[in-house]
Amino acid sequence: MSPEIRSQFPILEQTINGKPLVYFDNAATAQKPLAVLDASRAYYTELNSNVHRGVHYLSRKATDAHEHAREVVAAHFNAPHTHELIFTSGTTDGINLAADTLALSGRIKPGDRVLISGLEHHSNIVPWQMLCQQTGAELDVIPVTDSGEWDLSNIDSLITEKTKIIALNHVSNALGTINPVETVIPKAKAAGALVLLDGAQSAPHMKVDVQALGCDFYVFSGHKTYAPTGIGALWGKEEILNSLPPWRGGGEMIKEVTFEKTTYNDLPFKYEAGTPNIEGAISLAAALQWMQQVGLDTIANHEHELLVQATAAIQEIEGVKIYGTSEHKAGVLSFGIEGIHHYDLGTLIDNMGIAVRTGHHCCQPLMARFGITGTTRASFAIYNTAEEVDTFITALKKAAMMLR
Incomplete structure (x- = not known):
């Protein structure tokens, strides 16, 4: 160093x-470099305004900076399309978005299975338990070996045609284990299951290419990647995000509202109700660019x-x-x-x-x-x-x- x-x-x-x-204590939150601190301060001293809705100069500039940040973050993870990148408050928020919309979608039926592992953070356990309670699905767990790795000896019996969603951490926050997702994802795809990767601990430490991984969702938190707290993102495949219902209602996630009917917005705004964390998004992009410069x-x-x-x-x-x-x-x-x-x-x-x-x-x-x-x-x-x-x-x- x-x-x-x-x-x-x-x-x-x-x-x-x-x-x-x-x-x-970097697995909990990383410190912030000057490049990120400068980006945060510059937003509030030069651009502070709401985005997407104003025709005045500051609003246009803030909107441009916010959407450029989305482009930077999407490119960092090699997302096929920028509009597949949804800004969230962090990993927990992203997992809840995926779990709640899947539960609302009707795709998960009583008797279906959800697969997680024994290495998961509570944020990748509780939302899926809640989904199971709402839908009648059942939770399966990949066991953990004495060395703190997945025990994949029975993985073929855990992934069946009943398995609808597999949610796994890419890297264990508690033990640091880099999990062999490349072994599990093809099995999931063969069974027709969706795959969500919790990238809270992989995003800070390694290159992540969502297309190469083959997952359907990837979530991460900015504060572990040298960015501020309260910002993160969910990437999801376009066709899946388009097929799922909105999550939160409010401004920006709509095209037209009457008292009789609401028409929802296109991606990514369909899932970004209300005023976003504009400074957080801009600072997150600055953090990822800083990481790229360091290597x-x-x-x-x-x-x-x-x-x-x-x-x-x-x-x-x-x-x-x-x-x-x-x-x-x-x-x-x-x-x-x-x-x-x-x-x-x-x-x-x-x-x-x-x-x-x-x-x-x-x-x-x-x-x-x-x-x-x-x-x-x-x-x-x-x-x-x-x-x-x-x-x-x-x-x-x-x-x-x-x-x-």
Whole structure:
């Protein structure tokens, strides 16, 4: 990691309890580079106006910037058409949009099956449980191995002609496992099932090509890709989005309204009721362009080097158990230390200036699979350094000695 990249993140210059901040909570949210902060400020100081509805100069300029942002985001994921890209408030919002419209569409019948995995975030569990409650469908789950990977030994019996939707995370937020979606998606297509990929943890760490993946929906959050909170996107295939009903009613998602009948707008506006997060969309585009300039391969390789370094070093600590030992991982290290509660560990190293995440990571079924209540999770980004990993390991050793 070059000092030039690090210098673009002013928040990292601060100290915590007199210690330089070591920010290893990137799987929860990433920090924002100057390019994104500048884009956000520029919107409010130069363009601030509502979009799509005004004929005045600022409204036209804001509309142009907002729709250009849509083009940037769609191109980043190699979407076939820009209008297939729906701005949302994040991954959770995108999954709920897909699940709710599928439930409303009548495509899911009693006795149909919905398939998820045991690695899922609650945001990719609860909406599908709600769909099942609404439609009479039933939920199936791909089990998880001791190494934190999908157990695909019975996948052919889990995907049948009754399977209508398969919703899977591309990368596990809790363990960092990069899941073999390329194995499951062709089986789904052969059975006629739709596939939604939760890209909250893949979008920040790797190149994503929705056409090459072959999925039907892809959702992600901006705040994990160096953009602000409250913005994200759902990409969906045009023919599927056109076949599904609107989700929220209001302004912009309509063509004509009378008291007798409403005619709905075309994509993407059909699913974007109300005033959008204009600044968020513009800043999201700036974040993805910044990632492209740095290089997605550069980001992935740097995070992998930090993961390898941290994984080797942490095993020197007595009583450490790593959760998620797949050979294919993003920059996430999830672990426990025997006899020490993860909350106590996280609190103590926070006093040493190190930010990590503790708890179940919104993956309670996964934690139950391993017989634990949670883990301590360190997650890496392009601005983190090898020296910070050393500081982290030193702090863990000190904390473990104090807490035993």
